[in-house]
Amino acid sequence: MLILTSPLWVAQTNTYVIAKEKGGLAVVIDAPPDDDAIGRLLNDHDLSPAALLLTHGHIDHMGGAGPFQRRTGAAVHVHPDDDYLTLEPARQLQGLFGTSPLGDWAPPDVRTDLIDAELLDLAGFVLEVRHTPGHTPGHCCFYLPAQETLFSGDQLFARSVGRTDLPGGDWETLLSSMKSRVLDLPDETQVLPGHGPQTTIGAERRHNPFLQGI
Secondary structure, eight states, X not given: OEEEEEEETTTTEEEEEXXXXXXXXXXXXXXXXXXXXXXXXXXXXXXXXXXXXXXXOOHHHHTTXXXXXXXXXXXXXEOGGGHHHHTOHHHHHHHHHSSOOOXXXXXOSSOEEOOTTOEEEETTEEEEEEEOTTSXXXXXXXXXXXXXXXXXXXXXXXXEEOOOOSTTOOHHHHHHHHHHHTTTSOTTOEEEESSSOOEEHHHHHHHOTTSTTO
8 A cells, every 4th residue: 555645835735645556546635736746746656546535625735626637637525515615715825825826726627525424435445534524614534444544634633633713613613523533533543634744543642732631
């Protein structure tokens, strides 16, 4: 199994590419506004993307989804509760930098809705969708049961959790989804977050100050 990653764009967002082996199909998780770099990750291992899974609709995780889909034809999966973000990447960018963005900021032409608890059979992997609202209403984590690995997006980080002070965020909702859809996993589960280093559920259960008492 291959798990390729690279921190991309100004936010150093972790893009992940998973595949059974070189030269086959792959699943991409999150697409910051750096389509060329994502393409290099795939090309360096002769991989063809079967799908792009978006943990949520913030620009640093989906700003490259439109160009990626138009270049590769890969299906883009995202939760519909984040449509207010996913459909407005240019507006998000303008809000961040105060200028009209240049380049291709159009959203993906076609999106496939993620549904909580559905099992996605992609590129030889079975991924469970775990809807974890709080950081955004449509935030989702992706769990590989056979590999005991969770791609946690901006839900859970090493010794931290996702911020809830942006539009659509809610602290109590994040804690609730953390308890029911993240901390129910075994301690040995590897956690690959949207920013920063990897960790485990057990390490965060013991040492993450935001999770104490949940």
